[in-house]
Amino acid sequence: MTAAEDLKQAKIRSVLATDCGSTTTKAILIELRGDEYRLRTRGEAPTTVEAPFEDVTRGVLNAVMEVEELAGRKLLDGDRIITPQQSEKEGVDIYVSTSSAGGGLQMMVTGVVKSMTGESAERAARGAGAIVMDIIASNDGRLPHEKIRRIRDLRPDMILLSGGIDGGTTTHVVELAEIVAAADPKARLGASYQMPVIYAGNNQAADLIKERLADKTALTVTDNIRPTMERENLMPARHAIHDLFMEHVMAHAPGYKKLMTWTPIPIMPTPGAVGSIIHMIAKREEIQVVGVDIGGATTDVFSVFQDVFNRTVSANLGMSYSVSNVLVEAGLENVMRWVPFNMDEGEIRNRIKNKMIRPTTIPHTLEELILEQALAREALRLAFKQHKSLAVGLKGVQQERTISDTFEQTTTGETLIDLMTLALLVGSGGALSHAPKRVQAAMMMLDAFLPEGVTELAVDSIFMMPQLGVLAEVENESARKAATDVFVKDCMIYLGTAVAAVGRGKPGAKCMKVGVGLPGGKREEFDLTHGQIRRVALGLGEEAEVSVDPAGGFDVGMGKGKALKRNLKGGVVGLIFDARGRRPFALPTESEARIAKLAEWAEAVDLYDRDPRTLA
């Protein structure tokens, strides 16, 4: 019998699963109790991608040691995970892992003319969430050896090679390929794969490019990003970048090859594992779902609308390595609009940069926590914006633009995301799963995604969706049952239900009249004016009979001014009635008024244990 067949038929009694994030490595221990699987404990340790360790397996061992101590179960024999289970106090039957330890995506792009194909390539890379480290163009004034040295010094994760229009001259783009070949680029982290290069230039040169690069790099050929002078076609290159990043770059980190030998099934990229869980929820409940996993280097968004699953990885939006990029992309003003106290601009910039250079630290004070949660809101908002632009149903649909609008990053495709039909919003990742109060996670998701109408909110209890996602992929019946049991009983924490009115109004104008019939016969009735929010306690597993009568210009899912009457589910947060407005959602621009408004909302939902204005 082969090892795969053995695994298929094995009865699994215990599972150790890890997720090597860019910043933190998380380990969970699952045990069979009676006839159901439950989470026993979890442990975590900083991911070890920096000297002196430079080996992800060290972080895995550290996290597993923590699990050993907390569970009182011996899991390690030196640097080896004990499999199979020897007794109830020693070893586990299977070890599985996911990884996103490689972090964000930094690319170099090429073009023949810097201001034409060079800029198109830059837009394609940026549209896929990459940071463009340099544009190498035939006319950029640098000598070949300077370009070669630049490629070697910058160690890009991937190169997008473009240049020329279809059917045009091939000389220049082939010269660019020769420069890339001469640089002999090596994958940043690994001997186990070649450097991904995407060719999206003159289609007549594809064979010449293959001759020069196919042996030295992992070459992917896709449609020209600039088929004619007047047309730009970025979508195929964007998708190619995105897919290659997820499959070949983000999971890899120093020591990855060693980690691969520890587990009988392939290590999954974290977004692949979380995506399969989100997809599973949507299929099981037959609902429209949006999921998000906010990490240190990347923020991954998943959606299922009209039975179409979409997944995007915003490669440089995250809470540690990428935190400074969140500030750059969102702008200081957008970050600070969520902070309910005044803070010196220089001080904020220093704190954010300090997090970037010491990515494994965590907020100690409430002031620091509020600042990080403000950044998380912006990272989530920007990642969702990117997701909406890529979730256009038919993958690879051509986005064509004329020369006159090449500076616009908008796409012409119709996004599948319809927030009014969204039934469930699920959050995972450190910023959401480890928020000290669950209502903070709920508010971060509400503020960033701005769901409309009726939406249930949930979070991953302790940040273990990736591990359950990879476990669900194991070809073994008991492993899948373990993933499902733990997901339902220990992972998904329902926060409750939000009801948000869509519409514009003047502050203080009537927005909605709410009636809540609570379990036990108690009834709450109240009016909300535009700009208000209110939380009503309704416990996990409880339902309330809710009626919402919106004012004329507002829609809570039934149409403008039409009443909603239905049973809504509670959760650890309860029900949230959001009359703060949508399309647009706006905060006061004047500092004092904005702080007062944030403090009012914080008090209304019991966001913090003390008045945040006292932190100023």
Place this chain on the structure above:
Amino acid sequence: MAHAYTPGLRVTAWSTIRKERRLPLAGEVMVAKGDRVEAEQVVARTELPGNVQPVKAASILGQHQQDLREYMLMKDGEPVKKGEPIATATSFFGLFKTHCFSPCDGTVESVSTVTGQVIIREPPIPVEVEAYIDGIVVEVIPQEGVIVETAGAFVQGIFGIGGEVHGKIHMAVSSPDQELAEEHLEGDVAGTVLVGGSKVSEAVMRKAAEKGVRAVVVGGIDARDLRSFLGYDLGVAITGSEQLGITLVVTEGFGTMTMAARTFNLLGRFEGKNCSVNGATQIRAGVMRPEIVISLAEDEVQEGEKTFSMSQGLQVGSPVRVIRAPHFGGLGEVTELPPQLEVVDSGAKVRILKVRFPDGEAAVIPRADVETIERSRFPTDRLPSWVALRGGPFHCRSQPRPRRSPSG
């Protein structure tokens, strides 16, 4: 749980350092295995053909293209200087002369009787790789470069900008909590690696670059100053290729940050010595930090400093440095490592440790917010007597302490 800790950056008096030095194109290796090389010595070189400059000679001379060779003063392949005549035509029985001059130094590449142009090839462009560190060639990579090895002091910074430079260490301030100011740039500082204290501003960086300072090593810099100095805001920490005429190594972080006494003391000890500095930083998986390398002879360090061992994890008594507000930069000793999670000021339940600072103050700190300090038999954490420290070793103006201590 004692294993889940953040190791500190390397600051050591003795370490073996190896550097690979490669040409971007195939060329000639100038040194042999076993050779002793100096930092600025070229170890490998190649040449690129020079650029060509076309000269419309026939048109300048007012002659037909096909007759151009008759007027040439130079043959193909002949060297020529900028401004030197390459062709001359006479008219009116020799009364008037028209000259065509070379626009650059180089050689006459070709003369075209079809276009009437003379092509001048500029001199070859040398491409060279220097050794970067003083040391011994331990390996030759044929046609590409070498690997150079040295032993000596090695200091890692937390963040930097700018590429490889060399210079003599010059202690510009007398204390690690002193800000590097323009007054510290008086005198002959050209060609030095200037060690400041707690902070450098954009204005001082510009002044230092103007005065020919090769690199500045300092505890902190304001993010705003960095942005103005670079001319853009840094999204992810990937640096090293900036062309600003100076390299910067930040040892502690952003804001006003007293340089760790260990670092300040070590650099001070080797004042006047040559060192190699690289500001290149890449904070992503496979992290690269900026560095200062000081090649030393064996007798320049004490025997105990050579038996340096890496920290074995967090234990009661371990020296640690706090790396996040509100105690950022504080050096202390671990007094307790409770196994259970505890609630800190943010409201989060996290794994913590208890620290006692030199002034006797105790604090509860999340374990993720400290880094270990490597032990050596000759600790350099304590400041030497000549250092006058103001404000305590963890004085940190940009990160005020909280009003309510999380330790209660």
